[in-house]
Amino acid sequence: xxxxxxxxxxxxxxxxxxxxxxxxxxxxxxxxxxxxxxxxxxxxxxxxxxxxxxxxxxxxxxxxxxxxxxxxxxxxxxxxxxxxxxxxxxxxxxxxxxxxxxxxxxxxxxxxxxxxxxxxxxxxxxxxxxxxxxxxxxxxxxxxxxxxxxxxxxxxxxxxxxxxxxxxxxxxxxxxxxxxxxxxxxxxxxxxxxxxxxxxxxxxxxxxxxxxxxxxxxxxxxxxxxxxxxxxxxxxxxxxxxxxxxxxxxxxxxxxxxxxxxxxxxxxxxxxxxxxxxxxxxxxxxxxxxxxxxxxxxxxxxxxxxxxxxxxxxxxxxxxxxxxxxxxxxxxxxxxxxxxxxxxxxxxxxxxxxxxxxxxxxxxxxxxxxxxxxxxxxxxxxxxxxxxxxxxxxxxxxxxxxxxxxxxxxxxxxxxxxxxxxxxxxxxxxxxxxxxxxxxxxxxxxxxxxxxxxxxxxxxxxxxxxxxxxxxxxx
Amino acid sequence: xxxxxxxxxxxxxxxxxxxxxxxxxxxxxxxxxxxxxxxxxxxxxxxxxxxxxxxxxxxxxxxxxxxxxxxxxxxxxxxxxxxxxxxxxxxxxxxxxxxxxxxxxxxxxxxxxxxxxxxxxxxxxxxxxxxxxxxxxxxxxxxxxxxxxxxxxxxxxxxxxxxxxxxxxxxxxxxxxxxxxxxxxxxxxxxxxxxxxxxxxxxxxxxxxxxxxxxxxxxxxxxxxxxxxxxxxxxxxxxxxxxxxxxxxxxxxxxxxxxxxxxxxxxxxxxxxxxxxxxxxxxxxxxxxxxxxxxxxxxxxxxxxxxxxxxxxxxxxxxxxxxxxxxxxxxxxxxxxxxxxxxxxxxxxxxxxxxxxxxxxxxxxxxxxxxxxxxxxxxxxxxxxxxxxxxxxxxxxxxxxxxxxxxxxxxxxxxxxxxxxxxxxxxxxxxxxxxxxxxxxxxxxxxxxxxxxxxxxxxxxxxxxxxxxxxxxxx
Numbered sequence: 017x018x019x020x021x022x023x024x025x026x027x028x029x030x031x032x033x034x035x036x037x038x039x040x041x042x043x044x045x046x047x048x049x050x051x052x053x054x055x056x057x058x059x060x061x062x063x064x065x066x067x068x069x070x071x072x073x074x075x076x077x078x079x080x081x082x083x084x085x086x087x088x089x090x091x092x093x094x095x096x097x098x099x100x101x102x103x104x105x106x107x108x109x110x111x112x113x114x115x116x117x118x119x120x121x122x123x124x125x126x127x128x129x130x131x132x133x134x135x136x137x138x139x140x141x142x143x144x145x146x147x148x149x150x151x152x153x154x155x156x157x158x159x160x161x162x163x164x165x166x167x168x169x170x171x172x173x174x175x176x177x178x179x180x181x182x183x184x185x186x187x188x189x190x191x192x193x194x195x196x197x198x199x200x201x202x203x204x205x206x207x208x209x210x211x212x213x214x215x216x217x218x219x220x221x222x223x224x225x226x227x228x229x230x231x232x233x234x235x236x237x238x239x240x241x242x243x244x245x246x247x248x249x250x251x252x253x254x255x256x257x258x259x260x261x262x263x264x265x266x267x268x269x270x271x272x273x274x275x276x277x278x279x280x281x282x283x284x285x286x287x288x289x290x291x292x293x294x295x296x297x298x299x300x301x302x303x304x305x306x307x308x309x310x311x312x313x314x315x316x317x318x319x320x321x322x323x324x325x326x327x328x329x330x331x332x333x334x335x336x337x338x339x340x341x342x343x344x345x346x347x348x349x350x351x352x353x354x355x356x357x358x359x360x361x362x363x364x365x366x367x368x369x370x371x372x373x374x375x376x377x378x379x380x381x382x383x384x385x386x387x388x389x390x391x392x393x394x395x396x397x398x399x400x401x402x403x404x405x406x407x408x409x410x411x412x413x414x415x416x417x418x419x420x421x422x423x424x425x426x427x428x429x430x431x432x433x434x435x436x437x438x439x440x441x442x443x444x445x446x447x448x449x450x451x452x453x454x455x456x457x458x459x460x461x462x463x464x465x466x467x468x469x470x471x472x473x474x475x476x477x478x479x480x481x482x483x484x485x486x487x488x489x490x491x
Numbered sequence: 492x493x494x495x496x497x498x499x500x501x502x503x504x505x506x507x508x509x510x511x512x513x514x515x516x517x518x519x520x521x522x523x524x525x526x527x528x529x530x531x532x533x534x535x536x537x538x539x540x541x542x543x544x545x546x547x548x549x550x551x552x553x554x555x556x557x558x559x560x561x562x563x564x565x566x567x568x569x570x571x572x573x574x575x576x577x578x579x580x581x582x583x584x585x586x587x588x589x590x591x592x593x594x595x596x597x598x599x600x601x602x603x604x605x606x607x608x609x610x611x612x613x614x615x616x617x618x619x620x621x622x623x624x625x626x627x628x629x630x631x632x633x634x635x636x637x638x639x640x641x642x643x644x645x646x647x648x649x650x651x652x653x654x655x656x657x658x659x660x661x662x663x664x665x666x667x668x669x670x671x672x673x674x675x676x677x678x679x680x681x682x683x684x685x686x687x688x689x690x691x692x693x694x695x696x697x698x699x700x701x702x703x704x705x706x707x708x709x710x711x712x713x714x715x716x717x718x719x720x721x722x723x724x725x726x727x728x729x730x731x732x733x734x735x736x737x738x739x740x741x742x743x744x745x746x747x748x749x750x751x752x753x754x755x756x757x758x759x760x761x762x763x764x765x766x767x768x769x770x771x772x773x774x775x776x777x778x779x780x781x782x783x784x785x786x787x788x789x790x791x792x793x794x795x796x797x798x799x800x801x802x803x804x805x806x807x808x809x810x811x812x813x814x815x816x817x818x819x820x821x822x823x824x825x826x827x828x829x830x831x832x833x834x835x836x837x838x839x840x841x842x843x844x845x846x847x848x849x850x851x852x853x854x855x856x857x858x859x860x861x862x863x864x865x866x867x868x869x870x871x872x873x874x875x876x877x878x879x880x881x882x883x884x885x886x887x888x889x890x891x892x893x894x895x896x897x898x899x900x901x902x903x904x905x906x907x908x909x910x911x912x913x914x915x916x917x918x919x920x921x922x923x924x925x926x927x928x929x930x931x932x933x934x935x936x937x938x939x940x941x942x943x944x945x946x947x948x949x950x951x952x953x954x955x956x957x958x959x960x961x962x963x964x965x966x
Contacts, residue, residue: 076730079607087606131562132554132785135926222931223698224784248929252785255551309699310607310727451610454723456697 046399050479053332054403054472060328061468067324068460070098071317075310075455083304083347084116084278091303095283095319095344102327104285104342112359114347116278117141117236118307121271122243124214127151128265130256135224135246136214137308137450138270139198139231140349142242145212149269150175150241152211156257160200163208171208175266176201177245178213179254184220187384188377188441194218195229199351202239203232212268213242216250218445224248225450228306230351241270280304280346282356287330287340289478295338297477298372298432299326299470300423302348302356309453313378313444317463319344321375325470329478336478338370345423348376361426371477371484372428373435374421375470378448379462380439382469386412388420388434389484396482400435403476407469412438433484435477437469521874525954528807529878529947535803536943542799543935545573546792550785550930558779558822559591559753566778570758570794570819577802579760579817587834589822591753592616592711593782596746597718599689602626603740605731610699610721611689612783612925613745614673614706615824617717620687624744625650625716627686631732635672638679646683650741651676652720653688654729659695662859663852663916669693670704674826677714678707687743688717691725693920699723700925703781705826716745755779755821757831762805762815764953770813772952773847773907774801774945775898777823777831784928788853788919792938794819796850800945804953811953813845820898823851836901846952846959847903848910849896850945853923854937855914857944861887863895863909864959871957875910878951882944887913908959910952912944 046054074094081091092109099107119138126132152175157163159180163171178197183190201213217227226246232239245253256264283303289295301318305311326342329335345356371389385401387393394414401411419425420434428434447457476482521529549569556566567584574582594613601607627650632638634655638646653672658665676688692702701721707714720728731739758778764770776793780786801817804810820831846864860876862868869889876886894900895909903909922932951957 072730073734076727076734077605079601079605079727126554130552130554224700224927224929248785248927248931251931252551252554252929255547259548259551310723452699452723454699454727456723456726 046403053475057328057471057475058407058468061325061471062464064324064464064467066327067320067463067467068458070320070323071312071458072455073098074316074319075312079310080307081303081305081311082116082118082307083350084114084275084280085118088280088304088346092281092283092346095303099283099285099323099342102323103330105288106284106286109281109283110359110363111279111281112354114278114280114354115350115352116275118273119270120273121269124243124266124268126253126256126264127267129260129262134249134253134266135226136243137226137228138272139202139242139244140229141231141236141239142202142270142272143236143239144272145241145268145270149267150211151265151267153263154253154257154266156254160197160204163201163204166208168208171210174210175212175214175268176205176210177253178215179250180216182218182220182445184442186440186442187438188444190220191218191445198229198231198244199233201231202242203234206238206240210240212240215244217244217247219247219448219450221446221450222247223452225452228308228449230349233351236274241268243268243270280356282346282360283344285342287326287335289337289339290335292338294368296367296369297338297340297474298343298369298424299340299474300343300345300372300374300421301376302345302423304346304349306349306449308451310455311453312455312458313453314448315348315376317378317458318375320463321466321470324467325474328471329475336475338478340474340478343423348422355422357423357426361430365427365430369427369432371433371435372420372424373437373473374424375437375466376421377439377441378444379459379466380441380444381462381465382407382409382437383440384410384412384438386418386436386438387414388416388418388428389414393482393484396480400473400476403472404469407465409469435473437473439466521878528950532803532946532950533882533943536800536946537939539799539939539942541802542795542938542942543933545795545798546787546933547930548573549791549794550787554785555782556778556780556786557591557593557782558825559589559750559755560593563755563779563821567756567758567821570778574758574760574798574817577798578805580763581761582759584756584758585834585838586754586756587829589753589755589829590825590827591750593748594745595748596744599718599741599743601728601731601739602742604735604737609724609728609741610701611718612701612703613747614677614717614719615704616706616711616714617677617745617747618711618714619747620716620743620745624742625686626740626742628738629728629732629741631729635675635679638676641683643683646685649685650687650689650743651680651685652728653690654725655691657693657695657920659917661915661917662913663919665695666693666920673704673706673719674708676706677717678709681713681715685715687715689741690719692719692722694722694923694925696921696925697722698927700927703783703924705824708826711749716743718743718745755831757821757835758819760817762801762810764812764814765810767813769843771842771844772813772815772949773818773844773899774815774949775818775820775847775849775896776851777820777898779821779824781824781924783926785930786928787930787933788928789923790851792853792933793850795938796941796945799942800949803946804950811950813953815949815953818898823897830897832898832901835898836905840902840905844902844907846908846910847895847899848912848948849899850912850941851896852914852916853919854934854941855916855919856937856940857882857884857912858915859885859887859913861893861911861913862889863891863893863903864889868957868959871955875948875951878947879944882940884944910948912948914941
């Protein structure tokens with residue numbers, strides 16, 4: 017049976033051209049010895065235990081490691097030590113300064129008419145409440161747009177509650193939509209003279225975990241105190257509002273530390289290429305995490321995937337031609353210009369990056385290859401996707417709007433080609449940014465599929481003389 | 492195909508006797524009009540929405556309601572109001588005095604060598620730590636027995652960690668085994684001059700929820716401060732102990748309130764029998780809950796099941812002959828002699844209870860009928876089981892060791908027969924006594940099966956002149 021799917025943009029044209037016998041600008045298969053190495057890497061990736069052990073060690077020895085904290089500093093020490101033991105070259109830490117925000121207390125209760133505690137997580141960048149907390153009548157909206165359209169008198173001196181549900185989606189598209197309220201509530205509520213803002217967590221779980229995450233990107237003093245309710249608590253508050261004949265009041269107590277001059281840093285390591293060492297294949301993940309969980313999936317998994325994959329390539333009998341650089345970025349969870357991705361771009365933009373890719377969707381299996389590369393490179397990308405197909409990777413589109421993550425985003429914006437090894441995000445947002453992000457949530461077989469995909473990808477990008485850079489469209 | 496299972500004690504004999512054509516002491520079928528009513532109740536139970544709405548209202552208007560607290564008082568008011576609105580007779584509150592214990596703070600951290608926070612729940616009855624917490628080196632054991640066998644010098648001034656896993660079991664048998672350490676750690680550790688006790692939670696989840704529950708039944712001053720670690724945190728601590736060359740230190744901060752003279756109460760309601768009203772079929776569940784969750788499953792579900800089932804019988808065109816009494820007990824979660832079950836026995840032991848049953852395993856489907864009744868009643872119990880068989884209820888054994896729950900236990904110990912409508916506990920201990928015990932965990936279809944089973948059971952026990960009391964074995 018032949019299954020025909022929707023044409024996938026330029027890839028479909030390539031396939032059609034091939035089928036019609038037209039000229040194809042690249043060989044239709046990999047050289048035999050390269051193909052043998054691909055198969056060897058797939059087998060090694062699918063049997064890998066190194067990646068899981070990396071996460072296990074990180075969450076045991078470091079645990080949560082928020083940007084700009086001493087724990088993030090310990091994570092850098094751990095990472096440099098680990099990368100040296102894995103056998104990489106040129107392991108180093110590149111420090112930079114970041115914004116750091118921490119909540120030392122984050123509690124809430126319905127105070128009337130149906131008194132009971134609520135589980136919350138303060139939003140990153142939120143200002144503190146007075147030490148005695150802030151109490152107010154709840155006014156519920158179903159979106160940030162509805163809050164913006166509200167009559168000021170309906171919001172003034174109240175506590176805003178944006179009760180918008182996040183959509184579960186394989187490609188993670190629900191998250192962007194769900195964070196609109198997270199980014200906008202605190203500042204919009206302040207403009208409308210509200211006392212505080214509560215949002216339904218930007219997550220897909222129904223278990224009682226509140227999601228952390230950065231709120232408004234502006235300074236705390238431009239916002240009201242803001243927090244995310246665990247989904248069951250958002251349900252409870254919504255029912256209380258619906259059942260109460262009179263006002264429903266909530267008390268929120270958030271205490272915070274905030275600094276714009278906290279220390280952070282990126283950790284780098286190399287697989288030195290055998291004859292084109294100045295050409296860099298960049299593989300990125302991030303070291304920092306939110307504070308309530310252990311950052312096992314976000315982004316311990318990414319750290320493990322790119323490290324274990326690069327090690328498989330490093331351990332081949334012969335190094336690939338180009339260099340592979342592992343970037344374990346600091347301060348990824350901070351919204352703004354002082355992230356590890358920005359620091360990396362500033363320090364390394366003049367080097368020759370042939371491609372960049374990032375792993376930051378936990379252990380979700382890679383199901384699709386997308387790219388942001390010159391059109392002339394499509395036959396080579398098709399070869400790469402074919403090499404990954406036995407691992408369950410579909411072809412995706414190529415284009416200037418394909419995104420790849422915060423750690424490489426600033427570099428990619430300078431014109432460096434991007435590979436997006438899209439991970440299945442269906443389950444990821446049940447756990448992401450919650451206290452439940454622990455080792456127990458990591459699926460070994462899913463992690464191994466990622467390691468195999470990444471090992472093949474890094475190897476081919478470093479071994480073949482493919483050039484994805486020509487005519488990159490920067491629209 | 493015939494499947495032969497292990498003989499089920501006396502029931503097997505009855506079946507065999509019937510098959511052999513021997514005299515059977517009871518009719519083999521229910522009267523036709525009774526059978527019609529049974530079928531009507533099954534249909535109504537499986538379509539019930541009332542039970543779910545009861546839980547929904549309880550968790551919205553009251554939420555957590557620990558024994559002896561004002562919230563439990565509000566739960567009694569809610570229950571009395573709800574039972575009157577459901578149409579029951581003689582709704583009343585019977586107050587009694589109980590022990591109340593609450594934690595106002597419960598935090599822990601690994602302090603060295605791998606500093607990170609741990610998620611804990613203080614054990615009921617635990618003493619407080621000093622306001623600055625207690626810090627000590629961790630010594631790990633895999634059972635209470637191993638702690639008891641330890642050399643005193645290995646435990647003195649340390650923090651004991653009993654890292655024993657709970658077994659998942661359909662009949663809930665893993666829980667009793669898992670609570671051995673919970674009940675014994677605080678007092679055993681004090682005997683051995685330890686500073687504090689940590690146990691792995693008595694639960695089957697791997698999500699990051701710590702299980703609450705009563706520890707030692709003796710006074711706080713006979714124990715050391717004690718808490719349960721969420722399962723991922725027990726894993727983390729165990730890994731830290733395994734990876735550290737030197738000692739692993741933990742800090743615990745538990746602050747508590749404790750009273751032995753707190754107000755509690757039972758709430759009672761009746762379906763008045765049409766001609767044998769003084770004969771009581773007792774249906775029990777409990778009103779109180781632990782503090783971190785909302786008590787939706789434990790025991791909002793039981794409250795909903797017995798109330799909705801009794802209402803279906805109360806709403807029949809003709810009341811049954813005997814009375815059905817709904818007992819919503821207070822203070823069930825308190826270990827000791829001042830529970831609602833004891834208060835009920837003391838106040839009502841001279842009334843004629845023909846049978847007692849209790850619902851306290853959340854929404855788990857009833858899968859088996861066990862009993863503690865006179866041997867002469869086995870044919871009648873077999874009729875009951877056959878009436879429930881379309882709902883998926885197997886026959887179980889009858890005997891003096893069959894237990895039925897804390898709310899009816901003291902009464903049953905006086906010789907009142909017991910029906911145990913065994914619920915499937917496979918999933919229950921993933922949620923029980925945790926912050927995750929919210930409405931979102933309730934499965935409507937499972938709740939409806941329970942309501943149907945209970946409606947049929949209450950109806951038959953109240954309508955038929957079955958006598959389960961004769962020759963009750965009190966061994």
